[in-house]
Amino acid sequence: MKNFESLFVAWMIVWAVFFGYQVTIARRLSQVQDEIERLKSQLGRK
């Protein structure tokens, strides 16, 4: 196929944007959820 390299690069970038965004959100979400658990137990204790 002609111009396949450009298509491949574009495809990789599109992948990176969406998948990367999803992964970043998921990671932040678990961090925040851990923080919630921590605070809840701290409040429960006191």
Next chain:
Amino acid sequence: MNTARAATTILVKEVRAEFRARELLNTTFVFALVVVVMFSFAFDPTAAESRRFGPGLLWIALLFAGSLMLQPSFAREHANDTLDALCLAPVSPFAILLGKILANVIFLGACEVLLLPIFAVFYNVALMPVIGRLVFVLALGTFGLAVTGTVFSAVAAQARMRELLLPLLLLPVLVPLLLAAVEATAGLLSDTPELQSTWIELLVGFDVMFFTVSWLLSDFLLQE
């Protein structure tokens, strides 16, 4: 107190406050002038290029100067907490907003009156043959700029870095207004002057829509 009378009172207060100090008008006018001059240094336009880029430059200068000038509209109130006092008064929030918008129209208009002759000289354009229609286009554009700028000034006043924020909030939103105003002005200043109705309709549509939405949202806008 009915809306019209309240708005007029606010308008008079704003204008009087400004004319006592006159700092806003002077600074805005000089800034617009500086933009115009800088352009010549940056691009060194030929006579033909000057005529081609003139309308665009005029409106860019107005938008930049305006977006800096509109900032104190609400930031001033915020700093002195006078907005709370205003809101306690038995006037509708829209009246306060309208008074400020009209004051800003007057300030911008005053700048334009000073700027136009200088622009005509620097860029060798003959304004007199089309002056009526040109003033009409300027009025529509200025009103849109004032409405949007005043409302967004109230929004930006809530945030940090508001001096940098207001142009950022304002300028992308004003793209339709900029396009319409520049094209309409260019049409008037071309070899065959004509007032292109598409652009005028766009300007009117922009002004009407933003003014209406400002009215609808004015309660939320001025609540704190």
Next chain:
Amino acid sequence: MIKRLIPAVAVGALMIFGGYAALFIAPDESTMHAIQRIFYFHAPSGMVALMAFTICFIANIGYLVGRKPHWDCLAVAAAEVGVAFNTVVLITGPIWAKPAWGIWWAWDARLTSTLVLWLLYISFLLLRDLIADPDRRSVFSAIYGIFLFLDVPLVYFSIRIWRTQHPQPVILGGQGSGLDPTMRKVFYLCWFALTAVMAILIRQRYQLERARNEVEELRIEAERQISAAGQA
């Protein structure tokens, strides 16, 4: 642990699904060959971005009317996801344009409008970052968001008229260029896949925002407890 991976897997699967269709099912286009296949992600991404911004608009109105925090969370989630899709449009456009036209950028109607749209909603996100107080942030970003969305048709309209008066090369087919039936099927398929990706991303981001709000409330309560215990 597995539950947390589901959204990522779903996004990956949808992308592979769409990609396969775009790369192998769609017929080869006569002039541009492979690079034209970017179209199957470029154009639908633009449409999905607009869908996301519409959701943001509805959330903005919802917040001003009801003042429930979940509207605010939805608004920021939708805006961020919309910007992500818009970024894809702005990146794939030039990647197509360079082999096709030899230039990275032409101020053509659709790409320019997308750029302005991108700037508008980036400003929205920046505004939110710069307002400290959470309630004011919600109210004022909702107000700004409403103005933004109503500006969007004006932006598209004015830029289109501008470009008809001063024509420039058009990136990727412009309005209503004819699609043969298989191409159209692949187009809708990719559009569907990307819409599903949008929904997953918005939901995730929404949950993140709600979780953050919960953390804030818990922190405030923890501090209150500490100071109360200190005074006791």
